[in-house]
Structure formats: structure tokens, C-alpha cells
Ligand SMILES: *[C@@H]1O[C@H](CO)[C@@H](O)[C@H](O)[C@H]1NC(C)=O
Ligand SMILES: *[C@@H]1O[C@H](CO)[C@@H](O)[C@H](O)[C@H]1NC(C)=O
Ligand SMILES: *[C@@H]1O[C@H](CO)[C@@H](O)[C@H](O)[C@H]1NC(C)=O
Ligand SMILES: *[C@@H]1O[C@H](CO)[C@@H](O)[C@H](O)[C@H]1NC(C)=O
């Protein structure tokens with residue numbers, strides 16, 4: 451029991467210090483690798499023929515996301531998390547018309563989940579540090595952007611072409627997210 455107590459004391463002394471420093475470099479590394487994984491999985495899901503791009507949509511990217519130089523480190527964590535969450539939700543929609551491999555989609559969802567977990571851990575620490583100032587305007591716009599994407603799928607009855615359009619948009623989102631991870635630098 452004494453040993454247990456000592457260990458507990460050591461942990462108590464240690465934890466606040468550990469909790470005070472979010473390891474952004476590690477987070478950045480994990481997110482970069484994870485985004486690359488997601489892009490690869492997304493590419494495995496085949497799109498429909500080119501002519502589908504005629505029904506291309508402007509989902510109206512939030513202005514603030516368009517100009518990432520304005521984004522702070524903490525905000526980047528929140529934005530990346532929100533994007534991954536929204537993309538995760540899109541893959542809960544009916545994609546049976548696409549003929550996509552269910553295993554690949556499941557893997558993609560697992561990967562997204564894993565990345566979200568890492569970001570949530572970081573968020574918990576950020577909140578403990580008292581550094582959390584949510585720019586909820588950006589979040590609302592971001593949610594609307596993905597809402598329009600889901601609405602578009604719904605309006606088009608989850609057709610293969612509609613999914614192709616969304617697929618292309620999401621693939622581009624990941625190359626965008628990849629550049630975004632720069633803001634996670636310590
Ligand atoms: C990326 O995928 C590989 C193989 O599926 C896996 O071993 C690795 O942990 C993944 N990386 C991240 C950051 O999730
Ligand atoms: C999914 O969409 C297809 C048509 O693309 C439809 O036949 C099927 O019933 C839908 N499934 C669900 C669960 O809504
Ligand atoms: C789906 O992909 C997995 C590998 O990720 C593969 O083993 C499986 O055969 C594929 N299923 C179909 C129906 O193509
Ligand atoms: C977030 O939204 C609430 C109400 O919806 C508002 O009162 C608050 O000022 C907003 N915060 C920021 C940082 O925009």
C-alpha cells in the first residue's frame with residue numbers, strides 16, 4: 451500500500467506539469483499521418499465517370515477557412531476536429547448507390563475516429579490551460595457548409611453522381627486539412 455501511495459503522490463506531482471503542455475508537435479505528426487491515411491482510403495473509393503462533375507456544386511466554404519493565415523493554434527484544433535466529425539457524419543449517409551467497399555468505408559470511419567480522439571485529448575488540455583476561446587462563428591459556418599453537402603446528397607436521392615461530387619470535395623478537403631496541420635506547430 452505504501453508503494454501505491456508513493457506512486458500516487460508521484461503522479462499527482464507530475465500530472466499538472468504534463469497537463470500544462472499540449473504536445474502540438476506530436477499532435478501535428480499524428481494528424482498528418484492520419485490525413486494521409488484518410489486520403490488514401492478515400493482514393494480507394496472509386497468515383498463515377500467524369501460527366502458527373504457537370505452537376506458540381508458550390509458548397510460555399512466559410513470565408514475564414516479560406517484564409518487560414520488568420521487561424522490560431524487552438525482554433526486549428528477545433529476546426530480540424532469539426533471537419534473530421536462532419537466528414538465522419540457524411541459517411542453515415544446512404545452510399546449504397548456507389549458500390550463502395552464497406553470495409554474501406556469502415557476503415558475510413560475508424561481512422562477519422564482515431565484522429566478525433568487525439569484532438570479531443572488535446573482539447574481537454576487546452577480547456578484545462580484556460581486557453582479555450584471558441585470562435586463559434588467559424589464553427590457555425592463550417593457546419594452549414596457540411597450541412598449543404600448532406601442536403602445536396604439528400605436532394606439527389608444519394609445518387610452515384612451526387613456522391614462523386616461530394617467525394618471530390620472531400621478529397622480536396624483532406625489536402626486542405628493537410629496544409630492546415632501547419633498551425634498545430636508548437
Ligand atoms: C495509418 O494507417 C496505418 C496502416 O493502416 C496504421 O498502422 C497507422 O497507425 C495509421 N496512422 C495513423 C496516424 O492513424
Ligand atoms: C439507400 O439508397 C438506395 C438507393 O440509392 C435505396 O434503394 C435504399 O433503400 C436506401 N437505403 C436506406 C437504408 O435508406
Ligand atoms: C474490400 O476491401 C478489402 C480490403 O480493404 C478486401 O479484402 C475485400 O475483398 C473488398 N471487398 C470487395 C467486395 O471488393
Ligand atoms: C458564441 O455564440 C454566442 C451566442 O450564440 C455568443 O453570445 C458569443 O458571443 C459567441 N462567441 C464568440 C466567440 O463568437
Ligand SMILES: *[C@@H]1O[C@H](CO)[C@@H](O)[C@H](O)[C@H]1NC(C)=O
Nearest residue numbers: 511515516595619622623626
Ligand atoms: C474543401 O475542399 C475545397 C476544395 O479544395 C476547399 O476549397 C475547401 O476549403 C474545403 N473545405 C473546407 C471546409 O476546408
